[in-house]
Amino acid sequence: MANWRSERTARDARIEAGRAHAEGKVVPAASVVDLLEAVLKPGDRVCLEGDNQKQADCLARGLAACDPAKVLDLHMVQSGIVLPEHLDVFETGIAKRLDYSYSGPQGGRIAKMLYGGQIELGAVHTYLELFARYFVDLTPHVALIAGVSADRDGNLYTGPNTEDTPTVVEATAFKNGVVIAQVNELVERVPRVDIPGDRVDFVVEADKPFYVEPLFTRDPAAMTETQILMAMMAIKGIYAEYAIRRLNHGIGFGTAAIELLLPTYGERLGLKGQIATHWALNPHPTLIPAIESGWVKQVHCFGSEVGMDRYIRERPDIFFTGADGSLRSNRAFCQTAGLYACDLFIGSTLQIDLMGNSSTVTTNRVAGFGGAPNMGSDPHGRRHPSDTWMKAGREAGGTGDPALRRGRKLVVQLVETFGDKLVPTFVEKLDALELARKTGLELAPVMVYADDVTHVVTEEGIANLLLCRDADDREQAIRGVAGYTEVGRGRDRAKVDELRGRGIIRRPEDLGIEPLDADRSLLAAKSIKDLVHWSGGLYEPPARFRNW
Amino acid sequence: MESLTFRHTTKTPLAGAKPLAITGVVASGNLEVLLERVLPPNACEVAVETPIGGYGDVWEAVVADFVARAQPGGLRISINDGGARPDTVSLRLLQGARLMEG
Numbered sequence: 001m002a003n004w005r006s007e008r009t010a011r012d013a014r015i016e017a018g019r020a021h022a023e024g025k026v027v028p029a030a031s032v033v034d035l036l037e038a039v040l041k042p043g044d045r046v047c048l049e050g051d052n053q054k055q056a057d058c059l060a061r062g063l064a065a066c067d068p069a070k071v072l073d074l075h076m077v078q079s080g081i082v083l084p085e086h087l088d089v090f091e092t093g094i095a096k097r098l099d100y101s102y103s104g105p106q107g108g109r110i111a112k113m114l115y116g117g118q119i120e121l122g123a124v125h126t127y128l129e130l131f132a133r134y135f136v137d138l139t140p141h142v143a144l145i146a147g148v149s150a151d152r153d154g155n156l157y158t159g160p161n162t163e164d165t166p167t168v169v170e171a172t173a174f175k176n177g178v179v180i181a182q183v184n185e186l187v188e189r190v191p192r193v194d195i196p197g198d199r200v201d202f203v204v205e206a207d208k209p210f211y212v213e214p215l216f217t218r219d220p221a222a223m224t225e226t227q228i229l230m231a232m233m234a235i236k237g238i239y240a241e242y243a244i245r246r247l248n249h250g251i252g253f254g255t256a257a258i259e260l261l262l263p264t265y266g267e268r269l270g271l272k273g274q275i276a277t278h279w280a281l282n283p284h285p286t287l288i289p290a291i292e293s294g295w296v297k298q299v300h301c302f303g304s305e306v307g308m309d310r311y312i313r314e315r316p317d318i319f320f321t322g323a324d325g326s327l328r329s330n331r332a333f334c335q336t337a338g339l340y341a342c343d344l345f346i347g348s349t350l351q352i353d354l355m356g357n358s359s360t361v362t363t364n365r366v367a368g369f370g371g372a373p374n375m376g377s378d379p380h381g382r383r384h385p386s387d388t389w390m391k392a393g394r395e396a397g398g399t400g401d402p403a404l405r406r407g408r409k410l411v412v413q414l415v416e417t418f419g420d421k422l423v424p425t426f427v428e429k430l431d432a433l434e435l436a437r438k439t440g441l442e443l444a445p446v447m448v449y450a451d452d453v454t455h456v457v458t459e460e461g462i463a464n465l466l467l468c469r470d471a472d473d474r475e476q477a478i479r480g481v482a483g484y485t486e487v488g489r490g491r492d493r494a495k496v497d498e499l500r501g502r503g504i505i506r507r508p509e510d511l512g513i514e515p516l517d518a519d520r521s522l523l524a525a526k527s528i529k530d531l532v533h534w535s536g537g538l539y540e541p542p543a544r545f546r547n548w
Numbered sequence: 549m550e551s552l553t554f555r556h557t558t559k560t561p562l563a564g565a566k567p568l569a570i571t572g573v574v575a576s577g578n579l580e581v582l583l584e585r586v587l588p589p590n591a592c593e594v595a596v597e598t599p600i601g602g603y604g605d606v607w608e609a610v611v612a613d614f615v616a617r618a619q620p621g622g623l624r625i626s627i628n629d630g631g632a633r634p635d636t637v638s639l640r641l642l643q644g645a646r647l648m649e650g
Binding site (some may be wrong): 127224226227229415416417421422459460484489515516518 | 610642
């Protein structure tokens with residue numbers, strides 16, 4: 001007689017073991033280690049909620065404090081490697097294998113541990129890809145998640161940073177897994193139910209509120225004239241040219257500069273209402289002036305941003321909010337929106353090769369990708385037209401009936417030719433290849449593949465790769481905007497002039513932009529304090545950004 | 549500290565008569581440029597003090613492009629680069645030339 005319920009039986013046993021440390025579903029913070037040691041089995045797949053922004057830090061500390069003789073060889077399947085504890089567990093043997101997406105703050109340490117063989121790496125995923133695998137071959141046995149508050153039945157309020165939680169819980173709770181939530185407080189009644197209580201098995205009242213990384217706050221005071229020049233070129237040479245309404249912005253200063261130039265430079269060009277109206281974007285503080293000036297129609301968010309909650313509550317026409325008034329974010333849905341419903345992704349990277357492949361992996365940092373490889377890719381599942389998408393498709397060429405030719409997603413890399421300490425952005429060969437060779441990865445961690453990139457924007461100009469017709473066009477188009485890097489100085493000058501004649505390379509002067517006009521006076525806000533003023537005092541920046 | 553000097557002959561003198569200008573500030577990733585109108589009208593000299601060695605060919609290319617574009621005849625230019633990137637250097641040089649024309 002086949003047993004069709006072995007997983008369910010195992011789940012019931014785990015919960016029974018955990019109940020010894022709980023009162024109903026509620027577990028005191030002091031008993032976290034006991035709870036985890038009771039519930040976890042060697043070799044379990046565990047999702048320790050480390051998102052792009054919020055962190056289940058109390059549970060992370062608990063896991064790291066478990067006895068490696070009892071809890072061992074775990075396979076961690078989590079989107080963000082952000083806290084030191086996320087890697088500590090690999091040093092003690094509690095965890096062995098890792099599948100993840102993003103590791104910004106731990107990028108240096110993760111590189112060392114990969115080279116040292118302390119981590120068995122499955123793959124560096126894009127968010128949507130990792131989430132997809134939660135439902136196919138990386139389904140968690142146990143999920144350790146974070147919320148703002150819960151009631152005694154386990155109904156969970158995630159607050160504005162819902163992020164990955166619904167996806168993680170869906171995959172775990174409905175496939176015989178155990179869900180353990182840490183919350184900042186236990187309440188009689190939650191402000192809104194983000195996760196229904198019957199999907200949550202244990203609730204831990206955390207010793208302190210969960211940590212949120214202010215990842216998307218860019219201080220306008222630190223913006224340079226070069227970044228402003230690049231933003232001017234992007235607005236005039238790409239946003240206006242393709243009439244881009246639906247878009248996603250990356251995390252860097254260049255795109256933040258674009259946000260701050262919309263109400264000034266964009267307004268002067270008469271583009272209000274024509275571009276940048278519908279967004280898949282975190283609530284970037286630098287978008288406040290554009291919102292307040294009436295540029296932005298709506299914004300769907302992956303997560304929230306520290307300090308933006310009051311502002312968002314007062315702008316429900318713009319943001320997605322719950323009946324309680326606070327933001328409802330959702331990383332999986334917003335990534336889907338960025339993939340299928342946006343016509344442009346624009347972001348930065350650390351290295352670009354001669355064909356346009358890019359990666360944020362360098363010899364001593366493995367920062368992971370986050371959302372860029374997903375939103376920075378051309379979705380072949382798309383079937384709805386837009387003028388932007390169709391125009392890009394026409395530029396890419398092709399033959400046959402136009403009604404059978406798909407459009408193209410615009411994928412723009414906005415990079416300065418040199419990074420910090422004069423490290424060149426343009427390289428002959430990506431460091432990612434060396435990492436793959438040394439660590440035995442079959443696939444090099446490439447962030448955006450060459451065939452997905454449509455434009456490269458640097459301080460020297462715009463390279464339109466859609467218009468390139470062969471590999472030589474493409475290589476010289478990239479060299480032609482690579483500035484004074486070795487790759488840039490290695491250009492074929494005659495070929496670059498020819499590409500400029502064909503409109504494949506466009507210099508600031510070709511766009512009617514005078515580089516000396518790239519001035520900080522163009523920024524709608526020149527400081528964090530200016531952003532607070534624009535928001536009518538609703539934006540409450542975190543302490544580290546307050547210098548007044 | 550590395551010191552580099554580049555001498556160029558220009559087709560024309562730089563317009564204007566302003567004898568001296570300074571642009572930029574020395575701070576992280578930024579630089580200071582001093583421009584003096586003290587040389588013959590078809591000569592330009594650019595002196596660079598940089599804390600990052602080994603970028604002589606990059607500097608040479610940046611200065612050559614600037615001279616071709618601005619034709620800064622008559623100027624002696626001193627750069628205290630503070631580790632600035634070439635694009636910033638290029639921008640500051642053009643800003644400086646514009647100030648001298650004004």
